[in-house]
Amino acid sequence: MFVDGTEEGNEEADHDEEVDVEEDDVSNEDGDFAGDDINNDNMDYDSEQDVHGSDDIMPDPSDHDNQTYPSNNQVRCPAQVPDRGAYSQDEDYDDTGVADMDRDHRNDRTTSRKGRDQNINVAQAPTRASLQSTNQQAPGHLGAPAVVAHHTKNQWPRSPSPSYLNSVRNHCPKTKCARTSNSLSSDDSDDQQDDLEDLDEVENTGKRCCTKKAKGTATNCDATNVGFYPPLWQKLLDHAKANFRLHLAISVPFPDKEESIGNTGVCGEMIAEAIVQWQEQKRKLEKGFYPEFKPGMATVVFNDTATFRSKIKQIVLTVVPMTYDLALGVSGNTIDSVKLKATALLKKAMYLCGHPDAEGRASNFANLAVRIVCHRSFYDNGSKSLKQFTEFQKTIPPPALFLVGTIIRNVIYIYSKYGQVNGAKQTPIEDSETAYDRISTLFNRTNRDEYHGPKLRQMLKAWALEGMNAHGAGLGTNEGDNSCSEWDVDLD
Structure with a gap:
């Protein structure tokens, strides 16, 4: 077919072009609409047959300075829309010209237009032809967003694979199950x-x-x-x-x-x-x-047994250093001096005795440390406080006094060995049982005494009353009231 400059020739060329497009759609699934690039007016007729299938031609390197590059908001399109009436197509035209032109565009960008028919890469032709067909159906994507043009040129985003989604779900941390509407409240009003x-x-x-x-x-x-x-x-x-x-x-x-x-x-x-x-x-x-x-x-x-004893021990660790003057750095105390003081306290259970009364007689089991530890251990405001039981509301039971004295003795013993103490050092249960029994023996001897027995029992009642009223807070420096602070017992 030759170019006809008359109107009839133009109409015939348009009619032939529509026929060719329909044939290409039916016969070739990768076929493209023909497009013309008239940037090169000196191209001969044979070259035009190879160029018709592409609307996206890399400009000649010599025209690099005159080339216009699309911005972020622009879509890549032909430099100039061709006049369909100025050219015609061959009825035998197929996707061979498109593939040739595309391979020239990808593999020989720095050579002249006429040398692009060499080193053809057949494997890439269908893909490029498909992209050119898309561009021809939507000419230039002039009204489309930039992201659509980007996806058309490159590739549409792929959805994540099922295996990846499954792995994300498996590694997702489990959330705490919400309590059902039938769950019961712990409020005990x-x-x-x-x-x-x-x-x-x-x-x-x-x-x-x-x-x-x-x-x-x-x-x-x-x-x-x-x-x-x-x-x-x-x-x-x-x-x-x-x-x-x-x-x-x-x-x-x-x-x-x-x-x-x-x-x-x-x-x-x-x-x-x-x-x-x-x-x-x-x-x-x-x-x-x-x-x-x-x-x-x-x-x-x-298991609450260890918790209960540990609670008493923590109270003892805070009370003993200051009450018995065993803290390092206080009153010039050194490790050696602390060891000597602690050893002296262990002799004849002096750690249980308070200051002598006005008559110069010993105040057994009346030490300030024993009193404070009893109040803080048994008369606190917790849900498991022992002050809720009648056994502790009138007096401090003697066995509770023995337990407090045993833990105080264990801490002082650690001071006598190391000059200092921390919560990590423990005392064997066997040693604690032995100390408990010996303190019990000392108490029984004091309690049977005609003079000191009544005073000892009265002192324990006064301590319980203080605990019930003040919860162990605001304790004074006296070892009880005046009526029970004077006694004497021989512990030899």
């Missing part, structure tokens, strides 16, 4: 407890879900951990712990674990006693935990 149902009528809201293990604690899937149980069971276990602390203070300060958590052990008795009290008060408890988890509950209660 009297108004709410009046309307609580009987224990046998309470619905089970389910076991506590497993959460991420907290630092220094066991997993909540373990029935021996208090976090395993729902809120109201935790309150009941706290009450059982308080009962067990009373047992430690007045009966057995160093119990055996196997005997305590056995089927007939004291820990199980404390739990059963607490459940009976809950039933009498019409308080709720979730079903499905007792007696199924009775051994685990018994272990939870028994």
Whole structure:
């Protein structure tokens, strides 16, 4: 077909062009619409046949200075829209010319236009032809956003693979399960407890879900951990712990674990006693935990033994250095001088005695340190405070006094060995049991004395009254009231 300069020739060329486009769409899935680039007016007719399939031609390097580059908001398009009537197409035209032109554009950008037919890369032709077809269908993307043009030129973003999404989901940290609407509140106000149902009528809201293990604690899937149980069971276990602390203070300060958590052990008795009290008060408890988890509950209660003794020891560690003048750097104390002072306190249990009274007689078990530790250990405001029991409301039970004296003795013994002390140093249980028994013997001898026995009992009553009224705060420097501060007992 030749170029016709008349109007009829133009109409015939337009008609042929439409026919060619339809044929290309049917016969070649990678075919393109023909486009003309008239930047080079000196190109011969044969070269035009190869150029018709491309609207995205790299300009000649010699015209580099005259080339216009698109900005961020522009879309790459032909430098000049060709006049379709000025050129015609061959009916035998196919995608060969497009592939030739595209390979010339990619592999020979620095050569002249006429030399682009060499070193053809056949593998890249269909892809470039497809991109040219897209550009021809939407001429120049003149009205499209810049991102559309970018994706058209490069590649549309791919969706993430299912395997990647699965890995992200597996590595995502689990969130704490929200408490259901049927979960019971741990508030124990009297108004709410009046309307609580009987224990046998309470619905089970389910076991506590497993959460991420907290630092220094066991997993909540373990029935021996208090976090395993729902809120109201935790309150009941706290009450059982308080009962067990009373047992430690007045009966057995160093119990055996196997005997305590056995089927007939004291820990199980404390739990059963607490459940009976809950039933009498019409308080709720979730079903499905007792007696199924009775051994685990018994272990939870028994583990509070170490917590109770550790609490007393921490109080002793803060009181002993200042009360007995054993702190380093105070009053010129050195490690050697502290060792000597501590050793002297251990002789004849002088750490239990207060200052002599007005008659020059010893004040046994009246030391200020013993008094302060008793108040802070037994008369605090915690939920497991022993002041809630009648045994501590009228007087300080003698066994509780023995336990306090034993822990004070253990700390002073560490001072006598090392000249200083920290919480890491422990005393064997056997040594503690021996000290406990000896202090008990000294107390019994003092209590049987006609003169000092009544004064000792009166002093313990006064300490209990102070604890109930002041919670161990605002303690003075006297070892009791005047009526019980004067006694004498021979401990030889």
